Amino acid sequence: MSDWVAACAAGDIDEEDVMRFDHGGRTFAIYRSPDDEYFATDGLCTHEKVHLADGLVMDDIIECPKHNGRFNYKTGDARGAPVCVNLKTYPVKVDAGKVLVRIR
Amino acid sequence: MARGMVIVGAGECGGRAALTLRDLGYAGPVTLVGDEPHLPYERPPLSKDAMVSDAPEIRAIASDEVLAEKSISHIHSVQAMAIDREAHKVRLSDGSVLPYDKLLLATGSTPRKLPMPGLGARCVYLRTFADALAIRAHLHTGSRIAIVGGGFIGLELAAAARKLGAAVTVIEAQPRILMRGVPAEIAEIIHDAHVAEGVDILCGDGIASIADDGSEARVTLAGGREIVADLAIIGIGAVPVTGLAAEAGLAIDNGIAVDAQLRTGDPDIFAAGDCCSFPLAVYGGRRVRLEAWRNAQEQGVLAAKNMLGAGEAHAAVPWFWSDQYGLSLQISGLSDEGRSIVRRDLGDGAFILFHLAEDGRLVAASGIGPGNAVARDIRLAEMLIAKRAKPAPDALGSQTVKLKSLLAA
Ligand SMILES: Cc1cc2nc3c(=O)[nH]c(=O)nc-3n(C[C@H](O)[C@H](O)[C@H](O)COP(=O)(O)OP(=O)(O)OC[C@H]3O[C@@H](n4cnc5c(N)ncnc54)[C@H](O)[C@@H]3O)c2cc1C
Ligand code: FES
Numbered sequence: 001m002s003d004w005v006a007a008c009a010a011g012d013i014d015e016e017d018v019m020r021f022d023h024g025g026r027t028f029a030i031y032r033s034p035d036d037e038y039f040a041t042d043g044l045c046t047h048e049k050v051h052l053a054d055g056l057v058m059d060d061i062i063e064c065p066k067h068n069g070r071f072n073y074k075t076g077d078a079r080g081a082p083v084c085v086n087l088k089t090y091p092v093k094v095d096a097g098k099v100l101v102r103i104r
Numbered sequence: 105m106a107r108g109m110v111i112v113g114a115g116e117c118g119g120r121a122a123l124t125l126r127d128l129g130y131a132g133p134v135t136l137v138g139d140e141p142h143l144p145y146e147r148p149p150l151s152k153d154a155m156v157s158d159a160p161e162i163r164a165i166a167s168d169e170v171l172a173e174k175s176i177s178h179i180h181s182v183q184a185m186a187i188d189r190e191a192h193k194v195r196l197s198d199g200s201v202l203p204y205d206k207l208l209l210a211t212g213s214t215p216r217k218l219p220m221p222g223l224g225a226r227c228v229y230l231r232t233f234a235d236a237l238a239i240r241a242h243l244h245t246g247s248r249i250a251i252v253g254g255g256f257i258g259l260e261l262a263a264a265a266r267k268l269g270a271a272v273t274v275i276e277a278q279p280r281i282l283m284r285g286v287p288a289e290i291a292e293i294i295h296d297a298h299v300a301e302g303v304d305i306l307c308g309d310g311i312a313s314i315a316d317d318g319s320e321a322r323v324t325l326a327g328g329r330e331i332v333a334d335l336a337i338i339g340i341g342a343v344p345v346t347g348l349a350a351e352a353g354l355a356i357d358n359g360i361a362v363d364a365q366l367r368t369g370d371p372d373i374f375a376a377g378d379c380c381s382f383p384l385a386v387y388g389g390r391r392v393r394l395e396a397w398r399n400a401q402e403q404g405v406l407a408a409k410n411m412l413g414a415g416e417a418h419a420a421v422p423w424f425w426s427d428q429y430g431l432s433l434q435i436s437g438l439s440d441e442g443r444s445i446v447r448r449d450l451g452d453g454a455f456i457l458f459h460l461a462e463d464g465r466l467v468a469a470s471g472i473g474p475g476n477a478v479a480r481d482i483r484l485a486e487m488l489i490a491k492r493a494k495p496a497p498d499a500l501g502s503q504t505v506k507l508k509s510l511l512a513a
Contacts, residue, residue: 016508048153054476056483065479066432067425068398081120081401082146082165 004093004100007040011097018062018073020053023103028090029053030099031073033060038092039073040101046078046085106132109411110194110204112184112348114138116146116397117377118210119165120404121411126174128412134176135202137194139183140232143168148397150236151260152427156267160240162233187352189370206372206411209349209360210404213342213378213395218252224316227336230257242335245269250323250333252311254281256426258339259294262303263428272303273331275323277310284341285424287439287457289447290472297429342395344379357381359393364417366407374411376403385419386490387441387467396424421489423482430474436486437468446497454478458485458501464494481507 007021013032020043021028027043029052045052045064054065062073069083076087091102109125111118114136122136122144138144143164154160171178183197187207194202215229230239239261243249247270251258254276265272274281282291298305309329314336315322321336344359354368355361359381366374366382377400383389402420409416425434442459449455454473461467469485471478484507488495491511499505 050476054479056480063483065476065483068423068483081405 004102006098007101008099009097010094010099016057018053018057020051028101031057038094038099040090040092041073041076041087045069045083046087047083107192107203107205108133108135109206110202111136111208111210112194113210113212114144114178115210115212116165117400117404119144120401121208121210121408122176123166124405124408126176128408130412135179136176137179137182137184137196141181142233145233150233151230151257151264154236155240155261155264160236184348187348189352192372208407208411209375209379210377211345211348211379213344216341216343218338218340220314222314222316225318226316226321227314227338229338239337243268243270248333250275250321250331250336252336252338253340255339255341259428260426261337262298266301266303274303274305275311276307279308281305281307285439287470289457290433290470293472294428297431301429344393346379349375357391365410365415366403374407376407382418385417386421394422396422398423421486423486431472432476433472434478434482435470436482437489439468439470441467446500448501449503450477452477456481466493466495484508484511487511
């Protein structure tokens with residue numbers, strides 16, 4: 001069974017940037033790192049459920065737009081107050097120019 | 105044996121400082137003393153989400169479990185009464201005495217009182233969770249709420265009260281709301297949003313008198329108008345809590361005066377957060393006192409580092425946000441440092457005003473828009489401010505030039 005879902009085209013996201021992806025009633029954030037790798041996490045901050053895709057990507061950090069809480073988007077680790085609960089991450093692969101996310 | 109670290113004030117700043125001491129590996133005793141009965145908690149929701157909730161809850165900075173796991177001893181409902189600097193001891197209201205190696209004063213601020221006779225049970229202030237619960241009980245369909253002061257807390261409360269169906273009048277003595285720190289163009293958007301939601305905003309008229317009989321408050325304005333309210337909420341700013349420091353002979357200058365490392369004149373006593381004034385490096389050491397959540401957090405962390413001897417200087421750029429209805433405002437830097445303004449539109453009615461100094465340096469950015477529309481660019485502006493950048497005004501104003509590209513320049 002394949003649960004890989006196409007989130008967007010690889011070129012839809014700039015390097016060191018993030019995009020929102022909604023699927024099956026859930027929301028995710030898809031990242032493209034400065035070294036051109038793709039990652040995916042839950043879309044909402046663990047502090048106040050704000051869309052992380054409105055935030056700023058710096059190296060491997062996504063900073064929440066609401067109160068600047070920080071996560072490592074590659075591992076999901078909470079990296080700075082006020083966030084203390086980690087983000088869930090999802091496997092990502094690029095296939096034929098499409099970014100695919102495995103949603104469990 | 106180490107006497108340990110004592111933190112007076114278990115708010116945002118004190119709480120963060122205690123956690124940071126442990127994160128940095130400090131192994132001696134850490135004691136957090138607070139006069140409120142709660143865990144350290146976040147205040148910003150008190151005028152926002154918590155106020156419109158049916159059953160407001162505290163949003164704690166750390167749970168009892170986390171405090172226990174980190175061996176942070178939290179003494180609540182107890183006030184620090186006096187500091188014996190010579191003996192390195194703090195005397196508490198329960199009669200106990202706490203010895204310290206280093207002491208952090210994170211006593212915060214308290215609402216500025218309206219200097220007027222006639223205030224009673226129906227005239228209240230908002231600072232604590234207990235205040236918030238008392239106010240919440242009056243916000244419902246048909247209740248009449250007067251808000252004295254068109255600042256952030258008052259306006260956020262006005263929005264919450266409207267959402268709950270109350271009739272709201274905002275009274276502001278200045279010619280417009282948000283005179284302090286918010287550009288007129290942005291204050292106007294907020295003003296219009298409140299009017300559209302049915303708030304009556306009265307600007308440019310001071311209060312002549314208040315009569316509060318315990319069941320309602322009658323507010324009479326200088327211009328003769330009378331507003332009758334079930335509750336008058338007074339939000340006219342805050343003053344730093346400095347009594348303990350002053351009595352211990354520490355210097356006070358619009359707050360407990362500290363240096364860039366958050367040290368008072370006593371090398372073993374630090375102060376941080378809303379209670380202190382400090383030199384802001386990004387503006388050449390201008391002495392300021394901030395009443396802002398992120399500052400309290402950052403200074404709590406910095407104070408903890410320096411209590412352990414890091415010797416690190418404060419370098420952050422001030423940042424503030426406010427939420428009203430669906431609008432979010434974010435400001436980084438102090439806009440009064442600016443001499444000219446460049447506007448950048450972001451779509452959906454969102455925009456940012458960049459404040460430039462005489463020499464072209466970017467000194468502040470104020471943005472407003474729906475949701476988090478301005479967040480990313482405000483954050484990038486903050487980095488430009490920290491770098492003391494002089495971006496070309498054309499580039500700042502043009503939606504097609506990415507701010508991130510200016511940062512690299
Ligand atoms: C309703 C409200 C909404 C806000 N919204 C925003 C916002 O949207 N954005 C923003 O940036 N900022 C906001 N703020 C400001 C922000 O909450 C403060 O800047 C922050 O709480 C300051 O933290 P602090 O730890 O320095 O002080 P405080 O949070 O005030 O904590 C100080 C604590 O010390 C205690 N204390 C004082 N003296 C003693 C003593 N002698 N012994 C024991 N305990 C003592 C006090 O009771 C208090 O619990 C808001 C504030 C309020 C009240
Ligand atoms: S909502 Fe993300 S840090 Fe608060």
